[in-house]
Amino acid sequence: MPDIVTTDRLAKRYREHPVVHDLDLRIPEGCVYGFLGPNGSGKSTTMKMLLGLVRPSSGEIRIGGRPMRRSTRRELLGGIGSLIETPPGYGHLTGRENMRLVQRLLGLGDGQVARAVRTVRLQDHLDKKVRAYSLGMKQRLGIAMALAREPRLLILDEPTNGLDPAGIEEIRGLLRRLAGDGVTVMVSSHLLGEIDRTATVLGILGGGRLLFQGTRAELFARSAPDVLIDTPDPAYAHSLLSGGFESRLDGTSVRLAGLDDRATAKAVAHLVGAGVDVHGVRRGERSLEDVFMDLTGGGGL
Ligand SMILES: Nc1ncnc2c1ncn2[C@@H]1O[C@H](COP(=O)(O)OP(=O)(O)O)[C@@H](O)[C@H]1O
Ligand SMILES: [Mg+2]
Incomplete structure (x- = not known):
């Protein structure tokens, strides 16, 4: 058009x-x-x-x-x-x-x-x-x-x-x-x-x-979406990740906020290195509000 x-x-x-x-x-x-x-x-x-x-x-x-x-x-x-x-x-x-x-x-x-x-x-x-x-x-x-x-x-x-x-x-x-x-x-x-x-x-x-x-x-x-990691023991995975990532439990997975591909690989490597079984890695949904916050640096609408 x-x-x-x-x-x-x-x-x-x-x-x-x-x-x-x-x-x-x-x-x-x-x-x-x-x-x-x-x-x-x-x-x-x-x-x-x-x-x-x-x-x-x-x-x-x-x-x-x-x-x-x-x-x-x-x-x-x-x-x-x-x-x-x-x-x-x-x-x-x-x-x-x-x-x-x-x-x-x-x-x-x-x-x-x-x-x-x-x-x-x-x-x-x-x-x-x-x-x-x-x-x-x-x-x-x-x-x-x-x-x-x-x-x-x-x-x-x-x-x-x-x-x-x-x-x-x-x-x-x-x-x-x-x-x-x-x-x-x-x-x-x-x-x-x-x-x-x-x-x-x-x-x-x-x-x-x-x-x-x-x-x-x-x-x-344009904005890095959340990553959800499925493991048999999400609470343990969360405890391993919470130092270096913005991590929280989300049902039966761990949710990491706004990760690009590189940071995702790092998080998974960290878990695998600690002997955690990683069963799945998924991209989460983001709201337009979240994306906007990223753009304006948290200034909000
Ligand atoms: N006639 C004007 N004289 C001086 N400053 C103005 C005038 N009109 C708007 N501004 C200023 O320009 C900025 C943008 O205003 P505006 O275009 O009305 O924003 P928005 O519509 O997004 O709320 C504001 O800081 C406003 O104070
Ligand atoms: Mg206006």
Whole structure:
């Protein structure tokens, strides 16, 4: 898949204080790109630069291969829908009235508006005033407003922020449906679990720098997973290993945290050298949280 968004050494400094450092983003067309990072890591600033709301200090942005310049900006931004920070929409108007405003502003057809509303599953709530909507419904209305123009790319800044579990699940389902329809979605979160399994490509930001970018599988491959050693006497094996390794008992095996191949060979040799029967050596599952901790050096999300 070609990349719909690429940035080259994209950076933002406020006065002399850098908040985003030389980002080389690569967002493949048709994916859900999870843009993850702790609060203050530069997610919103980056998204605003992509949307022409914040001027980059240096670097280049390309959308669909075309550089964003003063002369191309309007046209490129016309293909991007976005939801940044608080959801838009007038509280004293109904959902339908809000959608009609967007329709007039952008000169859209009835079909486009109806499709956007159906995609976010708000068709049965259009006659309610927006101030009576739940936060999740407001977010979905904001996404419908962004979707009505049928963008190729949707940029959503923390759309799950503050939602209850049902609201989060609704947004997750929506992101999957959009990706199924061929819309590329870039979605940010400071909470790993919220877009975790929904994103097919991840970009992880820490302190304004891209710590990782790639698929979930690539992320896991990069970090050394736990090793489980099966022996008839795991407690004895644990006592032998606990001096040199981060070891603990795990059912009928010994679990060693985050070992690369070399360290695994060393641990096994140590056990065999001490006369322990090693019946099996397996790689354990790691959670995305564990992997993220490795990347950020324990700073967490
Ligand atoms: N207009 C601004 N002027 C000065 N500093 C800013 C401005 N906007 C954001 N920042 C700083 O840039 C950093 C990144 O902020 P932001 O992009 O909002 O991070 P995130 O969205 O990941 O929480 C923060 O330290 C924030 O204080
Ligand atoms: Mg933010």
